[in-house]
Every structure is written in structure tokens, then in C-alpha cells.
Amino acid sequence: DVKVTQSSRYLVKRTGEKVFLECVQDMDHENMFWYRQDPGLGLRLIYFSYDVKMKEKGDIPEGYSVSREKKERFSLILESASTNQTSMYLCASSGRGGGDTQYFGPGTRLTVL
């Protein structure tokens, strides 16, 4: 079974703090993605990565950066957290071809106070 894990299920941080969200997949997938999910807005893509050290901006990259030093790990970084970054963050991974089914992690609910 594909497994995508995220470092925390719930996280509370203060405005201005640097926040790291970690995601690990065990299926040797090339593609990895970070989304945020807010009520009524669906899932919005923040950043994605095709391969190690590769990254591409998604639809809402402002205020975020990412790091992919190893194939199985994709990190989302909030350099200076703000209250409008309070959200559910979902990581996903996919292989190449065949509809590129994305497998999601359980999500991290981040609250910025």
C-alpha cells in the first residue's frame, strides 16, 4: 500500500514563526505536491516537485517555499507565518503515467495565532 505521512496532525504556531511541514512517501514516486484546503475553496496547489531538487510554483506560492533534497521527502516552509496561513495542509505524491493518481497524506491542521 502507498503510504504518505506528514510530520504533524495538528500544529499551533505564532505569527512570525518559521514553520516546517514535512512529508514522506514510501512508493518511490517522482512527483510530490503541497496543497492547502480551505472551506469552499477546494484544494489549491502551493508547490510541486517533479524530481529531487526540482520545484515548481503552483497557484498560490506566495509566503511559502519548499525543499526536496531526497526523493521520498518534500518539505513545505512558511518563512514567517501569518494568520491567513491558518489552514489544512495536504501533501500528495504520484508516479508517472496511468492517470497520475495522487496519494494523499492525512493532512496537517495548522493554526497561526
Place this chain on the structure above:
Amino acid sequence: GQSLEQPSEVTAVEGAIVQINCTYQTSGFYGLSWYQQHDGGAPTFLSYNALDGLEETGRFSSFLSRSDSYGYLLLQELQMKDSASYFCASLGQGGKLIFGQGTELSVKP
């Protein structure tokens, strides 16, 4: 811009059939996917249509018409456990998905 439109909520009774429509306006379109998400859970893959026509997977079927930029998810023999949010998503280059806002399905006894 790129967008997908789907109804925000649908209600149906156990045992019934429900259809969730999705219209899309995206560039570099490869196909249409559907994901299910239960409250508090992660989205899980349901189906994918790369070509026009109907794809059937058990009680769930998905349809795509590229010429109409339209697709739907059909759920048959509804069960209470089918109460969830359903997202259509267009697949673009590099495995990138653009998601609709989601349809909340409520199944009543």
C-alpha cells in the same frame, strides 16, 4: 484562468442514484479525475477518464465529454457511507491536478 465548476452540495436517499456534474475550463487538459474525501480524512482517488465515454468501477461510474468540457460522477445504490465530499480535478502536464471546489453529498436514510 483555469477553473472547474461543480455543485456545492447534493442530497439523496439511501439506495438512490446521484449524479455530480463537473464542467471545466483548463489548458493542457489530459483527463478528468474524481476524488472522495470523508470528513476529517484525506482525499482518495475514485476514477480517471482520459478518453470520452463511461468508466465503471463497481457502484461508481465516471463520464467525460471533451467536446463539451464536461464530466460527471455517477453513484448508484447509495449507502450512508457515501456521504462525503467529491472533487473533480483536471489533470495537466507533469501530473499536476487542478481541483474543483467540491460537492458535499449527504445520503439520508
